[in-house]
Amino acid sequence: MENIITHEEYVKAQIRLEEIIKLDLVSNDTPEDDPLLQELDDVSDIIEAYEEEHYPIGLPSLIEVIELRMFEMKLKQKDLATLLGTSATRISEYLSGKREITLNIAKALRSKLNIDSDIILQ
Incomplete structure (x- = not known):
């Protein structure tokens, strides 16, 4: 997946992440070179980047x-x-x-x- 630009793409990435997790498509035993594990990592990174940009969490006072x-x-x-x-x-x-x-x-x-x-x- 490419960088998320819109909120709709962000939502799609969240849905895909949930599918991978809920369907148990990957686990701790999944080989590191498995395409689904790589997809999970990529989608997670994209979601994290979007959230850091659009929903930053400030330092506590x-x-x-x-x-x-x-x-x-x-x-x-x-x-x-x-x-x-x-x-x-x-x-x-x-x-x-x-x-x-x-x-x-x-x-x-x-x-x-x-x-x-x-x-x-x-």
């Missing part, structure tokens, strides 16, 4: 990443405040977007929560 880390670490705002060396009120202001994160808090987020500096700087 810093607040979303902080909230995720809090969930993962089972931290409440008060716990996070203690960990970062600030008040629970200040954490609430950061998470609600009422206050910008300071350089010291940004450094603490990097070191204590292991949040990537690229996300902090966005």
Whole structure:
């Protein structure tokens, strides 16, 4: 298949992908040189390229990443405040977007929560 240009071609590629999968035309045991396996790879690549162009998924915001880390670490705002060396009120202001994160808090987020500096700087 060639690059998908229209939405209709994208839908056709999705339908073909579903046919290959639902009909069990390929499996983990399918030889790598099998034409259907190659078609599956090609159709998947085309769909992925179309979706990346037309339905991009942006990076999460810093607040979303902080909230995720809090969930993962089972931290409440008060716990996070203690960990970062600030008040629970200040954490609430950061998470609600009422206050910008300071350089010291940004450094603490990097070191204590292991949040990537690229996300902090966005």
